[in-house]
Amino acid sequence: MDRSGLIDAVARKTTSSSELPTEQIGRVVDALFGTVEMSGVIAEALKADRTVTLQGFGRFCLEEGDAVLRPGKALEEFLHDQVG
Numbered sequence: 001m002d003r004s005g006l007i008d009a010v011a012r013k014t015t016s017s018s019e020l021p022t023e024q025i026g027r028v029v030d031a032l033f034g035t036v037e038m039s040g041v042i043a044e045a046l047k048a049d050r051t052v053t054l055q056g057f058g059r060f061c062l063e064e065g066d067a068v069l070r071p072g073k074a075l076e077e078f079l080h081d082q083v084g
């Protein structure tokens with residue numbers, strides 16, 4: 001899934017509860033993950049040697065200088081059809 005696909009998927013998920021314009025969703029995605037012109041908050045935190053934890057989803061951290069995502073329990077369970 002690329003950036004556009006992610007924005008479209010978020011728009012579909014949020015349409016039932018509120019109307020969020022795709023332009024606003026795009027700004028949030030860019031603020032989190034960054035663009036070519038501007039780094040996102042996750043990249044900035046990693047560069048500052050901080051870990052970003054999204055409860056249940058996972059954590060972004062540096063290991064031996066490389067950025068990695070360590071999946072959280074909820075994500076692991078979902079991926080292995082163990083939800084519920």
